[in-house]
Amino acid sequence: PFNTESKPVALKDTDLFKPLKVGNTTVLNRVVLPPLTRMRAHYPGNVPNRDWTLEYYDQRSKRPGTMLITEGVFPSAKAGGYDNAPGIWTEEQMVEWKKIFDKIHENESFVWPQLWVLGREADPLSLARDGLRYDSASDNVWRTKEAEEEAKKAGIEQHGITKDEIKQYIKDYVQGARNSIKCGADGIEIHAANGYLLNQFLDPVSNKRTDEYGGSIKNRACFTLEVVDALVDAIGEDKVGIRLAPYNTNGDMSGSWDPTVFAHYAYVLGKLEKRAQAGKRLAFVHIFEPRVSNPWDNEGDGAYNGGTTDYVYSIWKGVVIRTGNLAIHPEIAKEFLKQPNTLLGYGRYFISNPDLVDRLEKGLPLNLYDRPRFYAMPDKGYIDYPTYDEAIKMGWG
Numbered sequence: 001p002f003n004t005e006s007k008p009v010a011l012k013d014t015d016l017f018k019p020l021k022v023g024n025t026t027v028l029n030r031v032v033l034p035p036l037t038r039m040r041a042h043y044p045g046n047v048p049n050r051d052w053t054l055e056y057y058d059q060r061s062k063r064p065g066t067m068l069i070t071e072g073v074f075p076s077a078k079a080g081g082y083d084n085a086p087g088i089w090t091e092e093q094m095v096e097w098k099k100i101f102d103k104i105h106e107n108e109s110f111v112w113p114q115l116w117v118l119g120r121e122a123d124p125l126s127l128a129r130d131g132l133r134y135d136s137a138s139d140n141v142w143r144t145k146e147a148e149e150e151a152k153k154a155g156i157e158q159h160g161i162t163k164d165e166i167k168q169y170i171k172d173y174v175q176g177a178r179n180s181i182k183c184g185a186d187g188i189e190i191h192a193a194n195g196y197l198l199n200q201f202l203d204p205v206s207n208k209r210t211d212e213y214g215g216s217i218k219n220r221a222c223f224t225l226e227v228v229d230a231l232v233d234a235i236g237e238d239k240v241g242i243r244l245a246p247y248n249t250n251g252d253m254s255g256s257w258d259p260t261v262f263a264h265y266a267y268v269l270g271k272l273e274k275r276a277q278a279g280k281r282l283a284f285v286h287i288f289e290p291r292v293s294n295p296w297d298n299e300g301d302g303a304y305n306g307g308t309t310d311y312v313y314s315i316w317k318g319v320v321i322r323t324g325n326l327a328i329h330p331e332i333a334k335e336f337l338k339q340p341n342t343l344l345g346y347g348r349y350f351i352s353n354p355d356l357v358d359r360l361e362k363g364l365p366l367n368l369y370d371r372p373r374f375y376a377m378p379d380k381g382y383i384d385y386p387t388y389d390e391a392i393k394m395g396w397g
């Protein structure tokens, strides 16, 4: 069925449909498929689903010149810890990704895998089973009491990674980036948001280190910036983007309740802008908006209304992607589009509307999504959402 709550607004006359250079690509519309974990990868092997994933990305890249960021992708086994999320570290995985990337390019669209390292958000049982460490910024700074009990039951302690292990993770990111480019990707997105490993270093709630990776904003940002620099060296700044979520609470991060956390993002953006002014401008910075502080929330729940991310433009002068509850707020989308170099990510409604770009252009009603099937295995709720024309033929509306 269609969403009948929010009144769709045609955005064809806004900058949403003006081309924009992003790295070495030129998008023809500024709608972005943001990184959406769907938990359909095969286990064991963390291989993108051979039956459905090609179709899923094909459907969402049909509109020529659209930018897609893939679901989070592990650059190594130890970076993972979710059985049904995909990796890009084995030949088996890369074979599937190459087919998917080729299909997206056949549709004249672009693809940026999101490199994802879980840290303490991993499933400790999965890691213990595979003889892998349960890593984070610090020893035993548990997300929740339940997480602590679950890990201890699995006989696995949370391990604050050493400097050598940090260096190894940086190598994993580089390998993941090289593999992505080898499979034909247009670039990669570094996942430094949503409570995963890099966010665990950025946030004082999880980073209790006393070495040069903790104890100050500068130190807590060090790992993220080292990853940025290593990837820029490896594949070039125009193939590297980064995702930041200043207000995120997913993974039991501080979000806005610690007002000093916000300053970390201003600092990181400032360091990225300084690198840009020295000739190394990243392809984009991707910001998760405060309207979504946790992906488990329903629309509007958990939104932080005490601040915005508009300050990003005061610091970062490059391309910005802004994501978070925009599909049902076209008036906010229009406001955002007044800023230059801005692309808009649409997550949940891109799940349920394969032809979202056309619908936003024309102001067509949107298919409602089926939340229980966001992270469920079958193909239902993955590749069976109708286009607008198909929905009308089926008597929707």
Ligand SMILES: COC(=O)/C=C(\C#N)c1ccccc1
Binding pocket: 035, 036, 037, 071, 072, 073, 116, 191, 193, 194, 250, 295, 296, 375
């Ligand atoms: C892939 O990057 C993410 O940020 C993934 C999630 C978040 N936040 C996520 C949320 C719910 C279930 C699985 C992954």
